Amino acid sequence: METILLLAHTETDGSLAKSVREALHAARTLNKAISGSNLFVGLVGESVQAAADSIAACPATKYFGVAGAEFSQSRYATDAAGAEAICKLAQATIVVAPATSRWNRVLTGVAQRLGGRADAHVTGVADAGGKPAINRWYYRQRMEATLARTQRPWFILVDPGSQPACECGAGTAKVETVAVNLPDACKRTSVLGVREPKADAQTIRPDAQLLFVTGAGWTKKQADGQTHVPEAETLILDFLKLTRASLGSSKSLVDLGGEGQAVLPFLSHLNQIGQTGSTPRHPKGLSTCCHGEEPHTVGWRFINDRRAISVDANCGWARGKADVLYVADVFKVMAKVNELLTATK
Numbered sequence: 001m002e003t004i005l006l007l008a009h010t011e012t013d014g015s016l017a018k019s020v021r022e023a024l025h026a027a028r029t030l031n032k033a034i035s036g037s038n039l040f041v042g043l044v045g046e047s048v049q050a051a052a053d054s055i056a057a058c059p060a061t062k063y064f065g066v067a068g069a070e071f072s073q074s075r076y077a078t079d080a081a082g083a084e085a086i087c088k089l090a091q092a093t094i095v096v097a098p099a100t101s102r103w104n105r106v107l108t109g110v111a112q113r114l115g116g117r118a119d120a121h122v123t124g125v126a127d128a129g130g131k132p133a134i135n136r137w138y139y140r141q142r143m144e145a146t147l148a149r150t151q152r153p154w155f156i157l158v159d160p161g162s163q164p165a166c167e168c169g170a171g172t173a174k175v176e177t178v179a180v181n182l183p184d185a186c187k188r189t190s191v192l193g194v195r196e197p198k199a200d201a202q203t204i205r206p207d208a209q210l211l212f213v214t215g216a217g218w219t220k221k222q223a224d225g226q227t228h229v230p231e232a233e234t235l236i237l238d239f240l241k242l243t244r245a246s247l248g249s250s251k252s253l254v255d256l257g258g259e260g261q262a263v264l265p266f267l268s269h270l271n272q273i274g275q276t277g278s279t280p281r282h283p284k285g286l287s288t289c290c291h292g293e294e295p296h297t298v299g300w301r302f303i304n305d306r307r308a309i310s311v312d313a314n315c316g317w318a319r320g321k322a323d324v325l326y327v328a329d330v331f332k333v334m335a336k337v338n339e340l341l342t343a344t345k
């Protein structure tokens with residue numbers, strides 16, 4: 001009989017991130033598909049009761065918690081000890097967890113300690129004839145595979161954004177406290193603080209409705225024979241401020257920045273979308289000044305509604321890669337768009 005454990009860590013304020021509810025959706029899907037399976041929840045954090053209460057209406061029948069000041073920060077040794085203790089007590093055979101940066105670096109190690117196996121970047125769970133199976137993509141999202149494993153425990157790290165979030169309500173959860181023996185050697189690492197860009201400088205927003213992609217055309221010579229980089233910067237940043245869209249880029253544009261050219265300073269390789277960049281998930285995408293070549297558009301695999309603006313009517317977007325292509329000068333289009341957005345604010 002399978003025992004499915006949703007394993008999550010709390011946020012610093014004691015809440016659960018959206019990615020936890022997405023993993024819970026995957027865990028529930030497996031629970032429904034595998035007859036006779038149990039669904040349990042395991043939580044690690046400074047305090048876990050409020051987090052457990054926030055999802056208490058889900059069909060999980062047991063809650064396990066590892067709580068204490070030692071578990072507030074992301075630290076391999078304490079996180080691994082907490083996760084291992086919960087998995088053992090719950091006798092979990094399938095562990096479903098959100099693929100957060102904190103869990104990604106810990107749970108493969110926990111799988112090793114428990115003699116299990118782990119799969120990362122999972123984008124779906126499926127019922128393979130009453131047996132659990134997972135989906136994940138290979139070769140930069142070009143091929144999708146369905147996998148099953150007989151080894152237990154099986155750790156399944158669910159990619160954030162790949163599942164709908166479970167909408168189960170709150171209640172009162174009875175959390176069984178799990179004791180963890182933490183030798184001093186587990187507490188040698190301390191997190192001194194978090195350095196992050198200012199809210200306005202943070203342009204990568206995984207939860208945004210829109211992905212706004214900038215291509216190399218923004219910095220190229222325009223019809224008047226001149227480049228217009230300062231205007232480009234203002235138009236792009238104004239649009240981001242007005243829409244809170246997430247900012248992506250083509251490789252060509254971020255490479256120019258790395259080569260020391262005076263281009264768009266707020267772009268880094270972290271913004272790069274594509275074969276050697278990221279494959280974000282947003283409901284809509286707007287590509288600007290980008291040619292729509294295959295190594296770039298492969299990163300658009302999970303964008304549902306795709307639009308592009310390019311002066312080139314024969315660009316890659318026109319060849320089936322976009323739902324709508326506006327053949328127009330982006331400087332004019334985005335100036336008008338920003339004007340309309342400002343008027344509606």
Ligand SMILES: Cc1cc2nc3c(=O)[nH]c(=O)nc-3n(C[C@H](O)[C@H](O)[C@H](O)COP(=O)(O)OP(=O)(O)OC[C@H]3O[C@@H](n4cnc5c(N)ncnc54)[C@H](O)[C@@H]3O)c2cc1C
Nearest residue numbers: 215216217250251274275276277289290291295296311330
């Ligand atoms: C192994 C490999 C991996 C790669 N990985 C990636 C990757 O991960 N991501 C990626 O992006 N690329 C990747 N590439 C590079 C990719 O093939 C393209 O070279 C790159 O994406 C092109 O970028 P671009 O479209 O911004 O620039 P360009 O090809 O220079 O296109 C600029 C576009 O802007 C348009 N334009 C110019 N001015 C205006 C204006 N005023 N208004 C509207 N449009 C305008 C032009 O018509 C043109 O279509 C990879 C390549 C290889 C070989």
